[in-house]
Amino acid sequence: MKENREGIKGWLRPYKYGLPRFAYWLQRWTGVGLLVYFIAHVIETSNIVNGKIAWDKMLELTQTTQGHIILTLVIGMCVFHAANGVRLYFAEGGKGLGKAGRPEYPYNPLSLNNKMKACIWVSIALAALAMMYGASILFGE
Amino acid sequence: MSVNLKILRYSPKEGKRYDTFEVPYQRWTTVLDALLYVKAYVDHSLALRYSCRMASCGSCGMLINGKPRLACYTKISELNSNEIICEPLPNFPIIRDLATNFDRFFTNHKNMMPYIINEKTDRKMDDIHREFIQKPDEVEKYLQFSYCIKCGLCYAACPTTAMDKEFPGPQALAQMYRYMIDSRDQASRKRLEIIDNRHGIWRCHFAGSCSNVCPKGVDPALGIQLLRSYLLGFSKKGEEKAVLYISSH
Numbered sequence: 001m002k003e004n005r006e007g008i009k010g011w012l013r014p015y016k017y018g019l020p021r022f023a024y025w026l027q028r029w030t031g032v033g034l035l036v037y038f039i040a041h042v043i044e045t046s047n048i049v050n051g052k053i054a055w056d057k058m059l060e061l062t063q064t065t066q067g068h069i070i071l072t073l074v075i076g077m078c079v080f081h082a083a084n085g086v087r088l089y090f091a092e093g094g095k096g097l098g099k100a101g102r103p104e105y106p107y108n109p110l111s112l113n114n115k116m117k118a119c120i121w122v123s124i125a126l127a128a129l130a131m132m133y134g135a136s137i138l139f140g141e
Numbered sequence: 142m143s144v145n146l147k148i149l150r151y152s153p154k155e156g157k158r159y160d161t162f163e164v165p166y167q168r169w170t171t172v173l174d175a176l177l178y179v180k181a182y183v184d185h186s187l188a189l190r191y192s193c194r195m196a197s198c199g200s201c202g203m204l205i206n207g208k209p210r211l212a213c214y215t216k217i218s219e220l221n222s223n224e225i226i227c228e229p230l231p232n233f234p235i236i237r238d239l240a241t242n243f244d245r246f247f248t249n250h251k252n253m254m255p256y257i258i259n260e261k262t263d264r265k266m267d268d269i270h271r272e273f274i275q276k277p278d279e280v281e282k283y284l285q286f287s288y289c290i291k292c293g294l295c296y297a298a299c300p301t302t303a304m305d306k307e308f309p310g311p312q313a314l315a316q317m318y319r320y321m322i323d324s325r326d327q328a329s330r331k332r333l334e335i336i337d338n339r340h341g342i343w344r345c346h347f348a349g350s351c352s353n354v355c356p357k358g359v360d361p362a363l364g365i366q367l368l369r370s371y372l373l374g375f376s377k378k379g380e381e382k383a384v385l386y387i388s389s390h
Contacts, residue, residue, distance in 0.1 A: 001234040001242055002151060010231070010303025011348075016208045017298060020349030024300065027346070091347055094370025100285045103358025111363035112349050 020112050023120040027084050030077040037074050068138040075134035080127035087119040142166055144217055146175050148187065149228040151235050159226075160184070166217045172225060173201050173212035176239075188238035196356055199292030203239050204228040209294040209354045230297040246293050249313040252335065255320060258328035261385050273383035279324045286319035286364050288357045295351035295361050307340035311351035314342055315364035321371070325383040333372055342369055 014025035047058040061067055090096050091111075096119075098110040147161045162183050164175045173191055180187045191201040194213045201212040206226055217225060233241035262271055295311040296302050302310045309317075314336060321332050336342045345365050352362040370376040 001236055002153070002157075004229060004231055004233060004235050004241070005306070006231045006300075006303035008304065011300035017348070017350040017353045020347070021300075021353070024346060024348035024350075088347055092345075092366055092369055093373050093375040094367045095375070097363055097366055099281075100283070100360075100363060100367065101281050103285050103288060103360070105358070107355070107358030109349070109352035109355070109358070109360040109363065111347075111352050111360050111366060116349075 018112065019117050019120055023084055023123070026080060026124075027088070030081040033077045034074070034081060037070075037077075068135070071138055072131050072135045076127040076131040079130040080123050083123035083126050084120065087116070087123065091116065144175070144222075145224045146179060147224055147226045148176070148179070148239065149226075150187075150238050151229070152237055161224075168216075168218050170217050171213055172203075172205055172210075172215045172217060172220075172227065175217060175225070176212060176227065188236070188240045190240050197290060199290035202230050202292040202294050202297070204230060204297065209297040211292060211294070211356050214356050230293055232297050232299070232302045233293060241293075243291075243293060246296055246310065246312070247291070249309040250291065250316060252309065253313050253317040253320070254328065254332060254335075255316050257320065257323060257325050258331070259325055260327065270388045272386050273325045274386050275324055275383045279383065282322045282324075283319045286315050286359055286361075289316060289319075289359045289361075290357055292356065294354045294356065295359075298350040298354045300348050300350065301344045301346065305340055305344055308344045309336065309341065311345070311361035311365060314345065314368060315351075315359060315361035318364035318368040321368065323383075329371075333368075336368075337372060342372065345369070 011025065011028060014022045044058055044062075048055045062071065087096075096113075096115050098113060100110070143163050143165045145161050146164045147159050149157060150160050151157050162179045164178050166175060171194075173194060176187065176189055177191075180189070189201070189203070189212075191213065192198040193200070196211050196214040199211070202209060203212055204210075204227070205212065205215055206220055206222060209230055212227070227239060229235045229239050229241045233243065233246065236242050259273075289312060291312060293312070295315075299308075299311050301308050317332055317336055320326050321329050326332075342365060345362075347362060347366060349362045352360045355361060367376070
């Protein structure tokens with residue numbers, strides 16, 4: 001028999017399963033993105049032990065257009081991950097999902113209710129707003 | 142009207158390939174009807190599993206145009222496509238063509254102890270008729286989850302199952318909740334211990350895909366989150382127990 005496990009492809013695909021799956025996909029990618037940023041940030045700030053010149057040189061790297069784009073993305077990732085994380089915290093604790101009952105056709109799942117979907121859209125909107133604000137500060141310098 | 146049915150064919154000797162068949166269809170033709178047309182008139186060697194043809198047995202689950210669905214419950218006309226791609230359910234080992242092996246899936250289900258555990262019900266005592274009386278609201282807590290037909294669509298859609306072989310999957314976890322919340326059951330703690338590990342319930346990240354594909358409205362994602370709320374201490378199982386009714390024959 002052939003093992004037919006999807007593997008990493010399974011969570012790389014955000015479509016076909018509705019908005020909550022897209023939110024799951026975004027949550028994972030923003031998590032990975034923030035982890036990469038955290039490591040880069042630690043490497044960057046650790047340069048301070050090499051003296052002022054090395055520190056200023058490293059700081060200059062972030063003061064470029066590419067550096068500002070990356071920081072704007074980090075702001076967006078951070079806000080979405082946090083806001084959607086709060087939603088998940090409550091949902092995974094059984095809050096905001098409704099009560100189990102008799103399923104009736106067309107079987108709209110309670111766990112994927114409008115409250116949950118609204119929270120996802122709010123998280124996306126907050127991230128977009130934060131990115132716009134961050135970009136206006138970074139590029140307005 | 143006709144549609145192109147592209148079917149993934151697999152045999153251990155020949156490996157994977159896609160075969161395309163042109164199949165006539167009506168407004169009411171289901172994907173299962175189309176597959177059976179191919180099997181009856183074009184290629185008898187096509188392997189697929191089916192039984193009831195009315196979304197009750199859960200045998201004909203497969204990936205239809207990239208999404209797990211029951212072939213008997215999916216009409217060709219609702220897919221709005223000139224090409225229907227049928228593939229075996231992902232996350233299940235393929236036996237041949239569209240037939241997959243459910244051993245691991247059923248083992249996961251059995252591991253959840255899908256039965257009522259109650260000391261007061263000793264089935265050896267045949268001379269005594271025993272039954273539990275439950276209030277409607279006690280029944281409503283688990284009824285939804287008891288409609289599971291074990292079709293495996295949720296297992297195929299779950300991104301965690303795709304990555305973690307030891308994860309029991311949405312079906313098994315939802316069944317765990319079904320028995321845990323039942324007021325007749327006395328083994329809540331024992332049940333929760335089974336899933337409270339690094340490959341257990343904590344691996345669910347609430348993608349909700351299981352509930353999105355469930356053809357019976359079971360909503361496994363709801364069951365899993367409610368189950369987790371008990372483990373996290375956000376919810377407590379009511380003290381109310383089903384009343385035991387005993388009568389002699």
